[in-house]
Amino acid sequence: MSPLDIVLLTGISGSGKSVALNALEDAGYFCVDNLPPELLRGMIDLENKRPPELKRRVAVSVDVRSAHSLPNLTPMLSDLRKEGHSVRAVFLDASTDALVRRFSETRRPHPLSQVAKAPKPEHDDKAEPRRRLSDKVSEGDSTEQALIDAINLERELLSPLRDFSTVIDTSLLRPAQLRTWIRNIVQAAPSRLTLVFESFAYKHGVPMDADFVFDVRMLPNPFYLKELKPLTGRDQPVIDYLAAQPESAELITQIEAFLLRWLPALEGDQRSYVTVALGCTGGQHRSVYCVEQLVQRFAPRGVVLARHREQDAK
Numbered sequence: 001m002s003p004l005d006i007v008l009l010t011g012i013s014g015s016g017k018s019v020a021l022n023a024l025e026d027a028g029y030f031c032v033d034n035l036p037p038e039l040l041r042g043m044i045d046l047e048n049k050r051p052p053e054l055k056r057r058v059a060v061s062v063d064v065r066s067a068h069s070l071p072n073l074t075p076m077l078s079d080l081r082k083e084g085h086s087v088r089a090v091f092l093d094a095s096t097d098a099l100v101r102r103f104s105e106t107r108r109p110h111p112l113s114q115v116a117k118a119p120k121p122e123h124d125d126k127a128e129p130r131r132r133l134s135d136k137v138s139e140g141d142s143t144e145q146a147l148i149d150a151i152n153l154e155r156e157l158l159s160p161l162r163d164f165s166t167v168i169d170t171s172l173l174r175p176a177q178l179r180t181w182i183r184n185i186v187q188a189a190p191s192r193l194t195l196v197f198e199s200f201a202y203k204h205g206v207p208m209d210a211d212f213v214f215d216v217r218m219l220p221n222p223f224y225l226k227e228l229k230p231l232t233g234r235d236q237p238v239i240d241y242l243a244a245q246p247e248s249a250e251l252i253t254q255i256e257a258f259l260l261r262w263l264p265a266l267e268g269d270q271r272s273y274v275t276v277a278l279g280c281t282g283g284q285h286r287s288v289y290c291v292e293q294l295v296q297r298f299a300p301r302g303v304v305l306a307r308h309r310e311q312d313a314k
Helices: 015-025 035-049 064-082 096-106 111-117 125-139 143-165 175-187 236-243 246-268 286-301
Strands: 006-011 030-032 058-061 086-093 168-169 193-200 211-216 273-280 303-308
Touching: 006 015, 006 064, 006 143, 015 030, 015 058, 015 086, 015 175, 035 058, 035 064, 058 286, 064 086, 064 111, 064 143, 086 143, 086 175, 096 143, 111 143, 168 175, 193 286, 211 246, 236 246, 236 286, 246 286, 273 286, 286 303
Parallel strands: 006 058, 006 086, 030 058, 086 168, 193 273, 193 303, 211 273
Antiparallel strands: none
């Protein structure tokens, strides 16, 4: 049996799973949308029976509509990894405000809103999410409140999968940006810890996918220099300006030392991805510069990715 390359895609409804699944299909994966978790093992066994030259990379999308069987999914993925398969779990998330806005724009119902309308058997363990959502929705004062209740319950039901997965916060991502980030994930070596450095603007919120967050707003701000204001932390004049500030090197060195101390423990904990977010006011100068500097320092250690949330969105 030769190992398979398997991607499990899941996340909160409205967070961009369809966009991500299309990106995986474009990258050459055989994709199955909304596969019931209890069928995953059978599908993998069928793929293993194919001749080696016909083996395919597989991407499977699972969502909360299979809530009753989700508890069995995490142990199954662990077993597949033990059997030698390359298993990557990707969880898409977004802020509640962003999700409410997206559902309002598309005018599509939340999947759990249909569960709430279904009959509730008296003695059925699988009906528990249905009962809990019905109780919450009945307390809502508006359609928007009912949607927020459904989103909150969905987060609760999917939390074990989120803890198992690489998380991408799509709150501020355009579809093209999400497709790029998905391709970067599946192209990274699966057997090694991938370190992601992400710049962001505090005025737009802290990324939900961050494992560590560092505030770099105490550094001198190039924004207030007329000739540097339109540039970014990847432009040489800004690089030269920040490199000349003693605080910049000191801060970056301290972040580097912290990560070097604790990354081995994270690798020993079988983590596949660690996201380090660095924020400044606008996500344009200081955080971008720090990310690029840290990427250079950690590149010799393995797989390192740079993301610039605000800049990549332009």
